Amino acid sequence: MQPIPIYYNKHTQQGFTLLEVLVAMIIFAIGIIGVASMQINATRANAFAYLLSEAYTYAQDMQEQLMNTVYSHGSLAVGSHTDSNPPEGFYRSWTVTSDPSGNNRYKIIEVTVGWDQRITSPFNEIYLTCYKSNPL
Numbered sequence: 225m226q227p228i229p230i231y232y233n234k235h236t237q238q239g240f241t242l243l244e245v246l247v248a249m250i251i252f253a254i255g256i257i258g259v260a261s262m263q264i265n266a267t268r269a270n271a272f273a274y275l276l277s278e279a280y281t282y283a284q285d286m287q288e289q290l291m292n293t294v295y296s297h298g299s300l301a302v303g304s305h306t307d308s309n310p311p312e313g314f315y316r317s318w319t320v321t322s323d324p325s326g327n328n329r330y331k332i333i334e335v336t337v338g339w340d341q342r343i344t345s346p347f348n349e350i351y352l353t354c355y356k357s358n359p360l
Contacts, residue, residue, distance in 0.1 A: 275339055276350065282311050283337040283352045286318065290333050295358050300331060314339050330357045 240248075286307065293299055300320055307316035318335045322328065333356060338349035 271341075275341060275348075278311075279314060279337040279339060279350050280352075282314055282316060283335045283350055286316050286335045286337070287333070287352050287354055290318065290335070291354060291356055295331070295356065300333070300356065302331070313341075328358055330355045 290299065299305060302320050302322050304319045305317060307318075310316045314337055316335070316337050318333055321332045321334075323330050323332075333354050335352045335354075336349055341348060
């Protein structure tokens with residue numbers, strides 16, 4: 225029995241061509257750029273959520289302080305007021321308006337807390353409104 229001769233065929237491929245590798249790398253790079261973009265957006269959203277949560281907490285604190293203040297106290301005088309010692313990175317103010325009926329039964333207190341972080345969002349303030357009744 226004689227061995228069967230094996231002829232080398234120049235057209236058989238083994239492995240990938242340079243062009244196939246280049247196309248695969250381009251597709252992979254586009255995918256990585258998309259993932260990086262999503263990561264940046266997720267980080268910004270997380271920073272905004274953190275600042276929003278902090279601002280809401282500071283607004284609630286101020287609102288509770290004002291609600292526990294005597295009705296005739298100067299910080300509840302009708303008009304705009306600013307916190308002289310706000311939390312670092314934030315500003316706090318509140319506006320007091322009197323009873324629209326003129327009966328002096330209650331005051332409307334709107335607390336505003338904001339921060340100056342243009343990188344997170346153009347909306348950098350929150351508002352809380354409460355009503356303080358006059359104990360007469």
